[in-house]
Amino acid sequence: MIEAILDAGPLIHLAELDALGVLDDLAVLRVPLSVCKEVAAYQPKALEFPGLPFQRITAPSPSMELEAVAQALALSRGEIEALSLMERHPSAWFLTDDAAARLAAEQRGYRAHGTIGLLIRSVRRGQRQPEDVLGLLRSIPQRSTLHVRPALLQAIIQRLEAEWLKK
Secondary structure: OOEEEEOHHHHHHHHHOOOHHHHOOOOEEEEEHHHHHHHHHHOOOHHHOOOOOEEEEOOOOOOHHHHHHHHHHOOOHHHHHHHHHHHHOOOOEEEOOOHHHHHHHHHOOOEEEOHHHHHHHHHHOOOOOHHHHHHHHHHHHHHOOOOOOHHHHHHHHHHHHHHHHOO
């Protein structure tokens, strides 16, 4: 049973790509209230996706250590709330597209995944076809607000084409 705690990025970006279904095998999807507000401002329907077990949660106060890390990395309120939930649920996956939040999570020993990783995972678990995910990855610059360096995105696509399509 996989539990996840979500930051706004993957919810917004997967909704923009019409790919929220890649979360359907996660048993629990905890979403801090400040993340809910952020998602509602950009993709109001994202948290209403049928069949996904979203739990809107009031986050506990972050530890002093997390507060210090959050200040040093200039984390947003949503990222801080999500990481404070991770302190209570350290075996959960932390879903974020923010590099600083991912760094904070990994420093604390948490598993962090982003939109691109979730899309790739959907192929590996047989939920989506490789061609579909490659198409979604290629469409990120046009269809999504996900910020990823074009050269990095192209390198990911080329590597996956070589692996999946034997190009």
